Amino acid sequence: MRKVLLLILPLFAGILLYAQPPAGSARKGDAYGEKIIAKGALSLEELAGKLSSSKEDGVKARIKGTVLAVCAKKGCWLTMELPDNTKMQVKFKDYGFFVPTAIAGKTVVLEGVARQKLVSVNELKHYAEDAKKPQAEIDAITAPEKQVRFEASGVLVL
Structure with missing residues (x-):
């Protein structure tokens, strides 16, 4: 029993560390x-223009x-404000990396793909939580919302 407990303890500690944002x-x-x-990074205004004129997904x-x-x-995930005062949600490609919580308020460059998406009430509530x-x-969220989503493959802090 003691050996099993000694094996499980490091595994549990590893799981707890994995669930934390990068330091x-x-x-x-x-x-x-x-x-x-x-x-060559575009401004958020330029991105909004490209999205509205694009026929691609x-x-x-x-x-x-x-x-x-x-x-x-x-x-x-992180959020940025677009020129029309809506929020753009940014997720990371294949859930392959995270960013530190200290990145809030910083200017960054992101590379990836932007899309328009209708976000469900359940998903909006999840992100609010x-x-x-x-x-x-959270309880005030009662209708789906059209949002710009960005899937970033890389993030650079400026």
């Missing part, structure tokens, strides 16, 4: 995911903007 303060030059460069782009919020649980919003705000 760090997201300093200038820090990169997450694939290595990317800042040169998704628009590949390198964009630059300020992070509004990040998943407080493990850094698995992840963001640790008040229960009253």
